[in-house]
Amino acid sequence: MTDYGHPLEFGLALEAGTEDPHAPVRLARLAEEAGLDLVTVGNPEADAGGPAEPWTVLGWIAGRTSRIRLAATGVRTADHNAAVLARAIASLDLLGGGRVEAGLTGEDADDSELVEALTIIRGMWDAGRPGRLHADGSRHRVAGAERGPAPAHHLPIHLSGDSPEQLDLVGRHADGWLVPAGIMSLDRLTGAHEAIDTAAIAAGRDPREVRRILTLTDVPDLTGRGGGPHPRVADLVALIVDGGVATILLATGDVAGAERFARVVVPAVRAAAATRRTRAGTRVSSVVPTRVRRRRREGIDYDAVPTALRADAVEPGDAGYGAVRSNYVRGGAPGLVLRPRSAGEVALALEWARTQPVDLGVRSGGHGFSGRSTNDGGIVIDLGHLRSIDVLDERTRLVRIEPGARWGDVAAALRPHGWALSSGDSGGVGVGGLATAGGIGFLSRAHGLTIDRLRAVEVILADGSRVRASESEKADLFFGMRGAGFNFGIAVAFEFEVAEVGEIGFGRLVFDVTADIAGFLQRWGAAVEASPREVTSFLLMGGSRDGRFLAQTMTVVDSDDPDTIVSRLQPLAAVAPMVDRQVALLPYDALVSAGPRTGHAGSGEPAARSGLLTRVSADFARDAELLLRGGGTYFFQIRALGGATTDVAPHETAFAHRSAQFSVLAMGTPSRLDPLWEPMRSHFVGLYLSFETDRSPERLAEAFPPATLARLRDLKRRYDPENVFRDNFNIEPRAPGEPPR
Helix, strand or coil: CECCCCCCEEEEEEECCCCCCCHHHHHHHHHHHCCCCEEEEECCCCCCCCCCCHHHHHHHHHHHCCCCEEEEEEEEHHHCCHHHHHHHHHHHHHHHCCCEEEEEECECCEHHHHHHHHHHHHHHHCCCCCCCEEEECCCCEEEEECCCCCCCCCCCEEEECCCHHHHHHHHHHCCEEECCCCCCCHHHHHHHHHHHHHHHHHCCCCHHHCEEEEEECCCCCCCCCCCCCCHHHHHHHHHHHCECCCEEEEECCCHHHHHHHHHHHHHHHHHHHHHHHHHHCCCCCCCCCHHHHCCCCCCCCHHHCCHHHHCCCECCCCHHHHHCCCCCCCCCECCEEECCCCHHHHHHHHHHHCCCCCCEEEECCCCCCCCCCCCECCEEEECCCCCCEEEEECCCCEEEECCCCEHHHHHHHHHHHCEECCCCCCCCCEHHHHHHHCCCCCCHHHHCCHHHHEEEEEEEECCCCEEEEECCCCHHHHHHHHHHHHHCEEEEEEEEECEECCCEEEEEEEEECCCCHHHHHHHHHHHHHHCCCCEEEEEEECCCECCECEEEEEEEECCCCHHHHHHHHHHHHCCCCEEEEEEEEECHHHHCCCCCCCCCCCCCCCEEEEEEECCCCHHHHHHHHHHHHCCCCCEEEEEECCHHHHCCCCCCCCCCCCCCCEEEEEEECHHHHHHHHHHHHHHCCECCHHHCCCCCHHHHHHHCCHHHHHHHHHHHHHHCCCCCCCCCCCCCCCCCCCCCC
């Protein structure tokens, strides 16, 4: 008897070559609606009609379904460039939301060709591994290919065949064995299993890693006599509990037969097999491949991850790990990334993560400088799946946004209504991080910080409870969530009162400031302060280029009138000799486009320093020039504040430095940046914690005035007394030396 304890799966085996090319799509949709698990599409005969490429058909099926898994079978690797095939399969998996599998076959007399192809395919998918892929096989060669993309999930590869050589190959390399037609007897199955298991063990694998997949050519007839189960049900159950089969497919192009199989046969077989397994005491569970287990980190009980979170979890051995290990600017190597799909799953993830003795990080978009959102060997709760954007009240412009949405997506969703919500300067930034820290964006002087438009927030607290905070509900927590929210819980939804914004003016002006950097900074700062509040300007500089220092300003005018835009830009254009300019009238979402949703590839440990200014004084400008000319920074930015950002009283939000007119950011290596940055600290009234990576206690005192920090510590004691949320700019429940209360 052989039962590998896999969860049972049922599906349909379809053909790409058909007189009606839409038939596979209709059958796949039927299978999904009927609750089946998988549809496969095989290569047709050469003279069959219809599309002859299974990946093309699967792409069409993927676009018309949402849940059911999809596999191509009979794909000859000898007919493809292995690296290109790997990218095609992974791309479809990404587009389909992690539902794709691959059934491959090699040349009949040459298993080495298939092994070469498998090595390249899996090497291409291992996007987290450093370096390009090189392979010099006899049939498949790759000369330094860029790895990736990684599939959206651990993508199973199934192999077929029943010769000794093919069974050995299955045991050593495959995630599944496609049982050849005609092998239906328990004796033949048992012999094949023994060969596969022997090869798997010799390769250091668990034989359970190979799922056995059987295809039926006829719909079983369940009409029986004598009151007991029909023998055909018993036959199928025997193939499961005695013959090791875990997936049963029906090869059909007939709608009625597919309906009968899905709605009558499958439930009967499931019930009978469950009864047999219960009596036998069979433990049913999924299997993690050995190559994944080998790369697991200490301190995490991977086998105890809650069932609801397992399907989307990513660990170091998974193909998709390279896309989730790092954030935008920082490299990382977390031991596990949990990707919940609902607020309830966020609470479940937090509850379980707290039982593990490792670091915990929370990620929305992964763009934060101060927010870690990655670690080394710890757990990251990635909120990327929580990204809905919904209008709650058209009249009051109340919009509900989840934390994993990106600001470019938000801008695009609001544009048809004639609305916008001020965010940062990059549409790829996630909502959650920015909306709990502040939000200094291109519309800040016109409409305030992002947190100034926040009307309520839903939060998962450290104890797992879900609460709503607003001016009338948990107002104390609402105060803290606007400017230091990452210290008190995980925000799972925000309600914003967005602004009416039509098309905007955008001016990109480039100046040669080589002769007088300090004078340019002063003149630009004065021009910004004198501008009406509909004008928000950002300034960007770096090191010298061939001895020249260039400064770029990006200015938004919240107006759709060309004459107004030009008149507002004119004072800013006159501050220094101009070498380039670009002025446009465009919608806000064109300025902060989200771009494709891909993983980050940050590396190293960046150093960023932040300061808040009340004005660009002569002394500050002089020290900033020394910083730039001294090579202390490769990225120097000043963002305009003032205007609407000063309308909110300092005590109303945790972002208390409301007198600031400018936010300053510099990035560089600490050894070169810090000696030149230190003299500049005397000019600042505080710092913007999202742009500060120095985690020393002094920075906390600069980010929050004493009265604000005292309020935040009190909140921390009440909402997170064990300091669960400490990965970001941490406010400890008690100040150093403060006795427990």
